[in-house]
Amino acid sequence: MADTHDGPDFETLAIRAGQSRTGEGEHAEPIFPTSSYVFESAAAAAARFSGDEPGNIYSRFTNPTVRTFEQRLAALEGGECCVATSSGMAAILSTCAGLLKAGDHVVCSRSVFGTTTVLFSTYLARFGIGTTFVPLADLDAWEQAIRPETQLLFLETPSNPLTELVDIRALAALAKAHDGILAVDNVLCTPALQRPLELGADIVIHSATKYIDGQGRCVGGAVVGDAERVGKEIYGFLRTAGPTMSPFNAWVFLKGLETLALRMRAHCDHALEIARWLEQQPQVARVFYPGLESHPQHALAGSQQQGYGGIVSFEVAGGKDPAWSLIDAMRVFSITANLGDTKSTITHPATTTHGRLTPEQRTDTGISDGLVRLAVGLESVNDLRSDLERGLAAASR
Numbered sequence: 235m236a237d238t239h240d241g242p243d244f245e246t247l248a249i250r251a252g253q254s255r256t257g258e259g260e261h262a263e264p265i266f267p268t269s270s271y272v273f274e275s276a277a278a279a280a281a282r283f284s285g286d287e288p289g290n291i292y293s294r295f296t297n298p299t300v301r302t303f304e305q306r307l308a309a310l311e312g313g314e315c316c317v318a319t320s321s322g323m324a325a326i327l328s329t330c331a332g333l334l335k336a337g338d339h340v341v342c343s344r345s346v347f348g349t350t351t352v353l354f355s356t357y358l359a360r361f362g363i364g365t366t367f368v369p370l371a372d373l374d375a376w377e378q379a380i381r382p383e384t385q386l387l388f389l390e391t392p393s394n395p396l397t398e399l400v401d402i403r404a405l406a407a408l409a410k411a412h413d414g415i416l417a418v419d420n421v422l423c424t425p426a427l428q429r430p431l432e433l434g435a436d437i438v439i440h441s442a443t444k445y446i447d448g449q450g451r452c453v454g455g456a457v458v459g460d461a462e463r464v465g466k467e468i469y470g471f472l473r474t475a476g477p478t479m480s481p482f483n484a485w486v487f488l489k490g491l492e493t494l495a496l497r498m499r500a501h502c503d504h505a506l507e508i509a510r511w512l513e514q515q516p517q518v519a520r521v522f523y524p525g526l527e528s529h530p531q532h533a534l535a536g537s538q539q540q541g542y543g544g545i546v547s548f549e550v551a552g553g554k555d556p557a558w559s560l561i562d563a564m565r566v567f568s569i570t571a572n573l574g575d576t577k578s579t580i581t582h583p584a585t586t587t588h589g590r591l592t593p594e595q596r597t598d599t600g601i602s603d604g605l606v607r608l609a610v611g612l613e614s615v616n617d618l619r620s621d622l623e624r625g626l627a628a629a630s631r
């Protein structure tokens with residue numbers, strides 16, 4: 235993959251960045267399962283605590299395995315600084331708690347992860363932070379929603395499950411013009427396919443639970459950005475409030491990063507093949523995948539992403555009953571809402587991830603009763619296609 239910054243290429247950074255060996259000369263990164271660290275003397279302890287001397291004190295603040303993960307992910311996103319968190323939601327909470335105060339206002343895409351919507355509309359609201367939700371791709375709506383007290387613009391692109399995009403460069407310019415901070419949740423693309431900081435965003439957020447782990451094992455998250463906001467303000471909240479990443483999880487995510495570029499390439503290839511095949515099927519009314527020429531933002535996807543991702547959604551003709559019959563006929567696809575795993579998954583958004591929305595809200599956001607979402611994994615494409623073929627046959631019975 236071509237890299238725009240100087241220094242080693244992405245694949246090399248993904249395998250090498252952030253590691254410093256101990257005196258044992260270990261080849262793989264070690265795990266440091268320790269809560270605290272010892273000092274050589276009372277004076278050395280005092281110097282650490284006062285900040286006069288850098289170094290480890292306690293694993294709520296720093297841990298060498300977690301630091302290796304942070305430095306590697308920062309290198310991959312092209313950011314100055316990264317802080318690892320206990321989950322993706324902890325990354326979003328820490329960003330808000332570190333950067334916002336009562337009276338501030340957030341403009342957020344209405345097509346973000348469901349729990350993110352709840353965090354903004356229920357919990358941040360309790361602390362006097364208001365949020366306006368806007369349609370993701372409508373740049374005028376973003377501009378109109380900005381108020382003098384707006385501090386943060388928050389989005390995911392592509393959206394899940396409908397794979398809608400927004401022009402990150404355009405929103406970064408808008409944020410800048412209004413002295414706002416643009417935060418992009420980059421879970422669906424990962425830095426292997428999209429680097430929002432290079433497109434002008436200020437903050438990148440991750441749920442490492444998804445493609446960074448890549449094999450559905452650990453829950454974790456991260457925030458990447460500049461040394462002031464991420465390294466001081468967000469880190470300050472994290473070390474005080476405590477949603478830190480465990481060293482074991484950091485180690486699993488480090489191993490995930492080493493194969494990230496390869497895996498994302500394979501997820502993209504498999505997803506494109508499945509999407510093209512679905513488009514040919516008579517029982518399928520519509521397919522949503524940015525890699526298809528029929529996707530209205532295919533050109534934008536090509537200009538801001540290095541691949542089209544692993545999420546494919548489609549509408550089964552006839553609504554909910556045929557969609558459920560299709561899902562129940564699966565033998566390879568797992569019926570679960572998770573994504574970013576080697577294992578392919580299938581969901582019915584209208585009755586699961588988007589089940590809390592009113593029917594009008596679902597219509598507004600395009601979540602129809604026949605919509606099925608796939609997170610295409612790394613099994614053989616032939617087997618995935620056979621599974622869907624069986625499902626479509628069941629759906630038309």
Ligand SMILES: *Cc1c(COP(=O)(O)O)cnc(C)c1O
Nearest residue numbers: 321322323347419421441443454
């Ligand atoms: C899963 C997910 C999150 C939340 O991450 P957790 O690790 O589950 O807390 C946030 N954003 C997106 C896009 C996600 O898919």
